[in-house]
Amino acid sequence: MSDKAKSLFEAYAAGKMSRRELLTKTAQLGVAFGAANLMLNKASTDLLAADFNWKAHQGKSLKLLLNKHPYVDAMIANLENFKSLTGMNITYDVFPEDVYFDKVTAALSSRSSEYDAFMTGAYMTWTYGPAGWIEDLNAWIKDSSKTAPNYNWEDMLPGLRASTAWNGVPGGELGSADAKQWCLPWGYELNNVAYNRNMFKKAGVEPPKNMEDMVNVAAKLQRDLGGPYGIGVRGSRSWATIHPGFLSAYANYGQKDFTVSGGKLKAAMNTKASKDFHELWVKMIQDSGAKNWSTHTWYQVGTDLGAGASAMIFDADILGYFMNGGDNKEAGNIGYAPFAANPNASAPTPNVWIWSLAMSSFSKQKDAAWYFIQWASSGDHGMFGARKMDFVNPVRQSVWDDSEFRSRINESYPGYLNQHDLSAPGAKIYFTAQPLFFDLTTQWAETLQKMVAKSVPVDEGLDQLASSIDRQLRDAGLG
Amino acid sequence: MSSTSSALAAPKSGRLRKKILPYLLSLPALLVCIGILIPFFTAVYYSMMRFRLNLPYLKGFIWFDNYINFLSDPAFWNTVQISLLYAFLTVGLELLLGLGIAVLLQQPSKFNNIVSVLLLLPLMTAPALASLMWKLMTNPNFGILSYLVSLLGFSDFKWASDPSTALLTVVLVDIWVYTPFIMILLLAGLRSLPKQPFEAAALDGVPQSFIFFRITLPMLMPYLLTATLFRLLESIQQFDIIYSMTQGGPGDQLMVFQVQAYLEFFQYTNVGRSTALLMVLWAITFALSNVFIKQWLRLRERTHGNG
């Protein structure tokens, strides 16, 4: 701490800082936990300022709508740097994740100008974009008068850049040439296996190699451990049950949710290969899933792994990351492994969740809002978050290449970098972008619940699902 | 103010005062509520539209098509059925339990008074949070209730996660939260009943069950009706407990009106369908409460007509 304070005084002595600034900054050293890190990052923020007028919107004040999340904690810890860089003020509303998207929908659908920018997932932009609530950010990214020369958009992982861009046409390919950039990737999660290393050792098993292996390993764990269940996956009646492990494995078999031909969509969940995969998945949950699987959201999946109630999960890698820390009972025991469901696949194909930043169309100061979005998604802030905070997974290649970040992760999260590096090339959104995403995917989850509860056979359930989806697509003029 | 009221009280203007006074007293309450009518009518309008926020080009007025579509939609009928079942189950059981507890606590003693307030605690725990706690208590690994039940030999009881016990579980939580509501209303009612009829009956040696069914219950009827009415309105519109415990699952087991309408709006942004569903719910509650209020008024006529 004293070193950092010293450097402050050095900066003051060198005339880089006013007396008032020095006084407030040293006071922050004493109270705010982020302050120390803030100082470390100050130097690079100055670099960022190099040949771009960051002060163009000096004096303006922005308001953000944010979800309670470690990414937000990292951003807030670094926020003073943004303020001093731009001379702008930032206020924010943080809402719990359970109700966050309801708040976003309420704010945007009432065309409220209160919030200038907000956090979102890529799927949500398939609603917000066509509804006219958010801006196509290409207008800013491609404008050199508004974007710093060292912003380096190309540094963002290509799968994520594509996954957040859509031309708005139902079934339109993500990241196509005419796509609109509805949001910028901020942090992301891909889906792989995270497991309890002690339990795996005890049962004498290795992380599963493919879907069939996963079913068997999970069953063996359940049998041999006498207590913990074999595998944790989400199961609540929500679209969120489909998007993590389930869709990642499904996509690995080359299966699609829809086929698109001539601008029309058609349900594709009832192919032979899809049915076989569903059979395996359902059997796995019946044999070795959580007893309360049908109410499992991400946090139950995580909590069970962290508390030693489950032996492995097939879910977001960062969920396994967070369960390896904090006051979780199994902290330090969690291992990570890439997972390709299809024995014939060359690599994993994880579907991704991308926490992104979007700009409200109702904002009255869009250029200023862009300054914030640009700064928050910059390599500079990404580096700060990845090195000092829990801003994982970063969305920029330069951050993944950073040796300080890599050695920090390698030390406390063995295997984490490996699972990521092997899976990242295939990591993207495997859903078909279309406006009925939430309805139809929730219905998919509902059908899965019925199949696991044995109230409908897999074969029949999927045929019913497909025909119901086709009808809804026709009603909406999409099928 | 006092001069006005004394002027109103003068015998001359007594008649006029008697005419105007009730309006003076009741209109402010009405006026405060009337603002709500505007959004209500907007919602009626929305419910007659094809109106999905993320398909703006499909927006259009379609009269009653949203409603007509419901008729042939099995999911809709499932929602009607499960909502009514849920409402009647919870309200019925809560009435029985609430009445029983109120009778147990009827005698005013320090102990009974404290217990009656402590029993309100479940009601004070916001259902959204209470459900989180119930979800934990019924968790197969960490849950105390699951553990206790497994000690009794039911090691595979899955609570809200199994289609066969999901309804039972949410009804149980509903009973836990809302029985105190009925209990406290009936307790206040029981304790305000006049003593004379009971003393007379006791002197005549009338059996207790007769007293209860023939004297207590009829005299308690206005309170019973009020309690039932309010509970029924709440229950058929149940959201918090079901949504936080199962999100309407497993399958479509607990897909009640509010949960479906909530999903339709907040997740699917299908405003037309969401408001149409809510209008149907409104119509059902309207019809149900009409029945109750007719009963209530009839009862009132009877007691006050005689007195």
Next chain:
Amino acid sequence: MNQLSTSQRVFRGVLLGLVILFFMFPIFWIFLMSFQTNEQILRIPPSIFFEPTLINYQALITGRLETQAGNLDIAFMENLWNSVFLSSSAVLLSLVLGVPAAYAFARYRFRLGEDIAFTILSFRFAPPLLVLLPLTLYFEDIGLSNTYTGLIWVYQLISLPLILWIVRGYFEDISPDIESAYRLAGHSWLQTFLKISIPLARPGIAAAGLLSFIFAWNNFVFALVLASADKQPVTVGALAFVTASGIQYGQIAAGIVLSVTPTLLLALYAQRYLVEGLSLGAVKG
């Protein structure tokens, strides 16, 4: 009731015991959880033995939660204050508006009277979502969005019909003769209303006020949709403990205990009036 036999007494005791067990056990368990760390709560199988810690309360009250994963800012106390302010203002307004109206419906037969009463009740029929969705648009236009005034107004949907209809029943049980007698002694209508009618209906007013306070307290969708983060009640605030590094059950439990306390105190206070309900029997016709 004094001539209960011993077996009846035992039977009643057992029943009451079961009732208390069913309703109080979860509360008791939540209370215990509020003194445990997450690690203690998430034991397999759960256990009643633990070393109590005040860390959850400390985190809520100081607004800082320190974990190994980092520090979290918690706005719980602000949320609690919002709940207190919103619920009490809403109930007070409802009492001021609702009690006179309840009296009018109970005492007088007037043209449209039942219609007005029914209309006010019918606001309760409307599912909150139904009015809430268009309301967000209108609030935006008339500048009520994100204001306490707007919220307190919408809260009337919850509290006013309840107060009106419960208090009405109590007024109807009070014999008009008592009021007339007081009036004949030369007192004005207003004096009679304030000095006689309201005190007589106090148990009903207390019960209705308390219940609508509780319902206002438990609501969370109104504030969530209509106001920004600084005006959220505890019901929304407590959900913030569902964090990326695990769901903080200890804090949620402590949050419930803290959020229930003001209401419980209010109930213990109002309980005196509930007891007075008995005296009402003496004055009935």
